[in-house]
Amino acid sequence: MKRLMTGNQAIARGAFEAGVTVASAYPGTPSTEIIETMATYPEIYAEWSTNEKVALEVGIGASIGGARALVAMKHVGVNVAADPLFTFSYTGVNGGLVLVSAGDPGMHSSQNEQDNRNYAKFAKIPVLEPSDSQECKDFVLLAFQLSEQFDTPVMVRTTTRVAHGQSLVTLGERQEGLLKDYEKNPPKYVMLPGYGRQRHPVVEDRRKALAAYNETAPVNRIEWGDKRIGVITSGVVYQYVKEALPEASVLKLGMTFPLPQQLIKDFAGQVEKLYVIEELEPFLEEQIRAWGIEVVGKELFPRIGELSPELIGAKLGDWQQEAAVAAEVPNRPPVLCPGCPHRGVYYVINRLKLTVSGDIGCYTLGATPPLSAMDTCICMGASISGALGLEKARGKEFARKLVAVIGDSTFLHSGITGLLDVVYNGGTFTTLILDNSTTAMTGHQEHPGTGCRVDHTPAPAVDLEQLVRSLGVKRVRTVDPYDLAEVERVLKEETAAEEASVVIAKRPCVLLKGHQPTGGPVRVDESLCTECGRCRRLGCPALVFKTAKPSVDTTLCNGCGQCVQVCRFNALVKEGEAND
Amino acid sequence: MTKVMNILLVGVGGQGTVLASKVLGQVALSLGQEVKVAEIHGMSQRGGSVVTQVRYGEKVYAPTIPLGKADVILAFEKMEALRWLPYLKKGGRVIVNDQELDPMPVIVGSVSYPEKVIEQLAVHGQVTVVPALQLAEEAGNAKATNVVLLGVLAQSLGIEPEIWRQVLADSVPPKTLAVNKKAFELGLNYKAEDVSSVS
Numbered sequence: 001m002k003r004l005m006t007g008n009q010a011i012a013r014g015a016f017e018a019g020v021t022v023a024s025a026y027p028g029t030p031s032t033e034i035i036e037t038m039a040t041y042p043e044i045y046a047e048w049s050t051n052e053k054v055a056l057e058v059g060i061g062a063s064i065g066g067a068r069a070l071v072a073m074k075h076v077g078v079n080v081a082a083d084p085l086f087t088f089s090y091t092g093v094n095g096g097l098v099l100v101s102a103g104d105p106g107m108h109s110s111q112n113e114q115d116n117r118n119y120a121k122f123a124k125i126p127v128l129e130p131s132d133s134q135e136c137k138d139f140v141l142l143a144f145q146l147s148e149q150f151d152t153p154v155m156v157r158t159t160t161r162v163a164h165g166q167s168l169v170t171l172g173e174r175q176e177g178l179l180k181d182y183e184k185n186p187p188k189y190v191m192l193p194g195y196g197r198q199r200h201p202v203v204e205d206r207r208k209a210l211a212a213y214n215e216t217a218p219v220n221r222i223e224w225g226d227k228r229i230g231v232i233t234s235g236v237v238y239q240y241v242k243e244a245l246p247e248a249s250v251l252k253l254g255m256t257f258p259l260p261q262q263l264i265k266d267f268a269g270q271v272e273k274l275y276v277i278e279e280l281e282p283f284l285e286e287q288i289r290a291w292g293i294e295v296v297g298k299e300l301f302p303r304i305g306e307l308s309p310e311l312i313g314a315k316l317g318d319w320q321q322e323a324a325v326a327a328e329v330p331n332r333p334p335v336l337c338p339g340c341p342h343r344g345v346y347y348v349i350n351r352l353k354l355t356v357s358g359d360i361g362c363y364t365l366g367a368t369p370p371l372s373a374m375d376t377c378i379c380m381g382a383s384i385s386g387a388l389g390l391e392k393a394r395g396k397e398f399a400r401k402l403v404a405v406i407g408d409s410t411f412l413h414s415g416i417t418g419l420l421d422v423v424y425n426g427g428t429f430t431t432l433i434l435d436n437s438t439t440a441m442t443g444h445q446e447h448p449g450t451g452c453r454v455d456h457t458p459a460p461a462v463d464l465e466q467l468v469r470s471l472g473v474k475r476v477r478t479v480d481p482y483d484l485a486e487v488e489r490v491l492k493e494e495t496a497a498e499e500a501s502v503v504i505a506k507r508p509c510v511l512l513k514g515h516q517p518t519g520g521p522v523r524v525d526e527s528l529c530t531e532c533g534r535c536r537r538l539g540c541p542a543l544v545f546k547t548a549k550p551s552v553d554t555t556l557c558n559g560c561g562q563c564v565q566v567c568r569f570n571a572l573v574k575e576g577e578a579n580d
Numbered sequence: 581m582t583k584v585m586n587i588l589l590v591g592v593g594g595q596g597t598v599l600a601s602k603v604l605g606q607v608a609l610s611l612g613q614e615v616k617v618a619e620i621h622g623m624s625q626r627g628g629s630v631v632t633q634v635r636y637g638e639k640v641y642a643p644t645i646p647l648g649k650a651d652v653i654l655a656f657e658k659m660e661a662l663r664w665l666p667y668l669k670k671g672g673r674v675i676v677n678d679q680e681l682d683p684m685p686v687i688v689g690s691v692s693y694p695e696k697v698i699e700q701l702a703v704h705g706q707v708t709v710v711p712a713l714q715l716a717e718e719a720g721n722a723k724a725t726n727v728v729l730l731g732v733l734a735q736s737l738g739i740e741p742e743i744w745r746q747v748l749a750d751s752v753p754p755k756t757l758a759v760n761k762k763a764f765e766l767g768l769n770y771k772a773e774d775v776s777s778v779s
Contacts, residue, residue, distance in 0.1 A: 004605050004615055029622030109622025132616075132643075165643035166605055166617035236643070243641040310646040322670040323648030324704040329663040330691045332683035334593060334628035362626060370688045441623060536688060541627055544682050545689060553681075555713065555722045 002168040007158055010133035010169050011100055012037035014140030015070040018096070019175035020044055022062035024055040026413065027442035028074030029109040030163040031102035035072055036445075039454045043174065048439075048446055048454045051380070051413040052077035056084045056099065063097040063153075064189055066180035068144055072100040075116045076379065080414070082119070088153055089123045090199040091189050092206075094180050096147030096154070098140060103159045105279045106306040109441075111360065111379065113305070115280035120155045120257040124203050126210050127155040127257045128219060129235040133167040135219075139254065142219060150206055150213070157256075159279065161236040161306070211258035219254025222267055229316065230271025232264065232284060232295075237277055237307055244313035259287050268293045275300070275316065279307050336365050338542040339510035339517055339560035341481040342434050346373040347538055347566065348488045354403050354495065357387035359415070361407040362441045362509075363434050370539045374405070381406070381414030388418070388427045400495055402429040408464065409439035409447045416471065422500050423472035430494045430501045431473075434481070435464060436509040444512060468502045475501035482507060484565045510558065520575040521557035522564060524550055528571035535563045535572060584637035586645040587733070590664045591656025592681050593625040596726030599751065600654070601632035603730060606747040607739055608636040618643040629660055629683075653705070654733050656712075656726065657681050658697045665704055674705045675732050677712040677725060698775055707775040708732065715766040721756070724763035731767020741768060 005013065011034050015023060023046040025035035039046040049055035052073040059071035073081060078101050085099070101119065104110040120127035126146060128139040136158065143154040187195045214220065229248040233241050238252045251267045253259070268274045268288075276285040276297040285297035300315050301307065313319025336343050346366035349356060350373045358364060358374035359382065367374035376386055387404035406415045411433050419431060439445040446452040451461035465476050475497055479490050487505065494501040508515040521542075531548040542556035543563060550563075550572070564572045587604065591597045598619050605617040618633040633645045650668050655661030655676040668674065676698070685691045694700075701707045710732050716724040727748065734744050744764065752760045 004609055004617070006619075032621070108620050108624060160620070161618060161643050164619045164621055166602075166615070166619070167640075167643065168609075168614060239641040239643065243646070308644060308646060309642050310648075313646075321646070321648035323666040324668060326666050327662050327694070327700055329659055329694060330683050330685045332592065332627075332629040332660070332663075333685075334623050334626040335684050337594070337626060365623075365626060368684065369690075370684075441626070443621065443625075539684055539687065541681070541684070541687065543687065545687060556681075 002170050004166050005133045005169045006033060006164055006166050007130065007133050007136040007162040008033040008164070009037050010136035011072070011140050011156065011158070013169065013171065014137035015098070016041050016044065017137070017172050017174050018068055018141050018144040019178040020068045020070050020144070021179070022059065022067050022069040023047070023071070024049045024058040024069070025072040026050070026052045026055055026077060027439050027445040028077050028102070029442055030104060030158070030160045031072045031074045031077070031100060032442045032445065034100060035454060038070065046454050050448055052080040053084060056081040056088070059097055059099070060084055060088050063093045063095045064182070065094070066182050067095040068178055069095060069097050070100065071097065072102070074110065075101055075103040075114055076110065076112065078116055078119055080380065085119070085153070086123050087191050089125050090191060090196060090203055092151035092202070093147050093153060094182070095178065096144035098143045098147060098154050098156055100156045100158065102163045103157060105159055108160055111377070113280060115283060116155070116157055117256055117283045118281065120157070124207050125153050125155055126150070126255055127157050128255050129157050129253070130162055131235050131238045131252070132162065132165065133169045135254070136162065137169055139219060150210055152206055157235070159236055165236070207258050211260065214255045214258060214260040215263050217255050217260070220260065220263060221252050223250045223252065225249045227270060228272045230267060230274045231277055232267065232274070232288070233277045234284065235279070237279055240307055240309045240312050241277055243309040244319060245317050253284070256284060259284065261291055264288060265291065265293065268295070277301055277307065277312060333368055334365055335368070335539065335541055336362065337510055338540055338556045339558040341436060341505065341507040341510065342366060343371070343538055343540065344484045344562040344565070345432070345434065345481045345487055345505050346371040347562070348484055348491060349373040349403065350537070352488070352491060354401050354491070355390070355398070357383045357390060357402070357404045359383035359406040359410050361410050363405060363407055366405070370537045380410050381418055384415050384418035384431050385421055387429050387431070388422050388425065391427055391429050396428055396498060399427070399429040403491070403495065404429060404431045406431065406433055407440070408433060408435040408437065408449050411464070412448050412462065416467070419468060419473065419502070420471045427500050428498045430491065430503060432491070433464060433502060433504045435504050435506045438509050438512060440509045440511070444509065464504055473500050473502050475499060476504070477502070478504040478506050480507055481505040482560060482562060484562065510560065517558050517560045519559045521554040521559050522552050522561065523573045523575055524552060525571050525573055528569045530569050530571070532568070534566050534568065538563055538566055584635055584640055586650045587634045587652045587654060588645055588650040588664060588667050589632045589634070589654045589656070590660040591630055592660065593628045593630045595656040596723065597630050597632050597656060600726045600730055601634055603747050603751050604634045604733070606751065607744055608634060610739065610743045611636060613637055614640045616640045616643040629663060631664060652733065652736070654729055656729060659683070659694055661701055662694060662697050665701060668705050670704065672705045673736060674701050674707045675729065676701065676707060676709055677729060678709050679713050702775050708772045709775060710767070710770060710772060712767070715770065716763050719763035719766055720759040724759050727760045727763040728767040731764040732770055734768050
């Protein structure tokens with residue numbers, strides 16, 4: 001029986017069949033559903049870790065302890081986990097370890113589109129690139145086998161179209177009883193310089209052995225067709241190539257580091273013109289060129305964004321299409337939801353003309369008009385440490401109008417060390433933690449502050465106020481973000497204070513069950529509306545302006561009442577509440 | 581190459597396009613053919629423009645539908661149908677929910693919502709306009725708009741309604757099943773005149 005699965009579900013299934021018993025991750029699009037699926041298998045211990053470095057270290061410990069372990073993250077998560085990754089490459093594994101890196105060409109939900117195959121090369125570990133859900137499952141199974149056979153962590157790299165594409169998968173049985181013995185072995189697992197020097201040659205020999213293996217690896221295949229065009233490709237781009245150039249000869253590479261030189265040379269020698277078609281970086285192309293093989297790649301295909309059958313077909317084939325010309329349609333950028341507790345906070349920040357050192361999450365959307373309340377957003381945790389740098393560059397007076405804005409999950413991920421640095425080094429700006437009790441952007445995952453684990457069993461919930469006090473912050477205030485006057489008063493007081501302060505704006509995400517506002521949609525009293533436009537500056541999707549006066553889309557409005565507070569003329573009324 | 585059926589579902593994040601594409605994918609599976617579905621999760625789900633894609637046939641390669649190759653665009657919002665129109669094949673079908681959701685640039689007043697959307701769609705394809713929100717409210721919940729639209733789609737794909745009903749029952753939360761069933765039937769039985777067709 002074949003089942004329709006996303007790549008992420010198929011990766012989890014592959015890990016299940018491979019006998020994995022420990023799985024860890026931090027949520028990140030497009031990787032999130034891997035661990036959510038793992039958590040549904042009772043045989044597997046799965047966890048949301050506090051960040052990707054922690055997740056990989058948990059996996060490393062499990063591997064050294066003899067278990068097969070799967071660790072999953074988005075591409076930028078590997079940056080966070082890079083430190084343990086590079087040295088784990090030296091120690092190698094006991095039980096197999098597979099690191100899934102889910103990339104996002106086109107930046108559907110990411111801050112950059114780095115090509116993580118470079119990490120495999122950099123860390124000298126093999127990387128497999130599945131092109132559909134069946135391969136996701138099969139490649140994960142193979143990855144565990146290779147991990148143990150070659151004593152190495154193995155990367156399985158997906159991209160959005162593989163991770164979130166559904167296709168058919170044949171299920172298999174789970175392998176059981178694979179837990180290996182644990183033996184203390186310091187020369188292998190204690191990377192003192194002396195031991196590290198012994199391990200590095202092992203890594204280089206392993207790289208050569210893997211390259212030799214890859215010459216005949218079952219995950220590479222040649223599909224001979226018209227030999228006038230030969231294409232080397234991998235991952236989802238293989239699917240695009242097959243659709244665009246059904247007649248071409250194709251070398252589909254399943255393992256893209258270390259590359260099989262002879263296989264590629266033989267293929268190149270039998271086709272008239274050789275192309276490498278790959279998304280993002282010329283990862284395959286550069287190596288193939290370095291071997292002196294003539295090849296066409298990035299001079300023809302973009303280095304930016306996703307590829308597609310029509311793009312490839314238009315460059316190389318006789319692609320026919322009768323597409324309509326695109327009409328002029330306004331953009332529809334993502335926005336904070338109606339009732340989002342972040343909205344009013346940003347409205348106040350905008351009014352107070354604060355400089356905002358921002359961070360990664362739903363609340364990054366506060367950067368867009370009309371809220372326009374963010375100055376920087378670089379990576380997870382950079383809001384607080386970046387704000388300290390801003391203050392040190394521009395002085396304490398600048399810090400009187402400076403806030404770092406970070407979500408609860410992001411604060412726990414990598415904001416704590418930054419805040420400790422602020423206390424230690426005498427920063428005086430205000431850190432605003434937008435605590436909506438969830439990891440919202442990636443689809444509402446639990447974290448150490450929510451009181452639940454990935455499988456929704458209860459867990460200790462960290463108390464943010466106590467946590468920041470224990471770091472040495474003396475000025476700590478908690479406010480209800482729905483109370484805009486209070487938010488404004490507290491932010492004014494705390495930014496004015498010449499010492500480190502933290503304001504926690506605490507209210508659960510409006511999409512969480514049981515946390516929708518009550519009282520029904522807001523009503524507009526048109527007789528009182530002066531068309532001043534203040535409510536428009538909230539940027540609520542439920543307030544519609546067919547004229548200069550607002551009207552309320554009752555299918556969207558959940559009666560949070562933030563706009564009611566913004567209106568100075570009582571023209572916005574919560575149903576069931578009289579004007580006063 | 582044998583025929584691949586290409587259906588593009590477009591709308592606004594939060595309208596239920598992902599659930600609709602899951603149902604459609606499972607329904608297509610009943611034909612015993614290869615099925616591929618492409619979804620986008622994450623940031624765009626927060627009120628942004630979203631597209632999911634369903635393809636089925638004897639052999640399907642790319643999970644995404646190339647420009648100009650969609651047989652059907654199922655649009656949950658009017659302007660989104662127009663945005664994704666270049667994906668429709670000449671003379672293809674557009675099933676469009678007659679609902680306007682203003683995007684933020686319109687709300688802040690920097691641009692206007694496009695006019696004569698249906699007429700622009702009809703230049704390129706056969707357009708069926710559906711008052712899906714009203715039908716969903718009639719079924720008992722505005723959130724069932726996506727299932728109303730699936731009902732209308734079911735009229736034209738030639739797959740047994742009973743298969744749709746079964747997949748739907750397996751896909752929605754049990755307590756919403758009654759409303760979703762009704763919404764599906766309202767869509768299935770909705771009779772609309774094609775606005776116009778390509779000459």
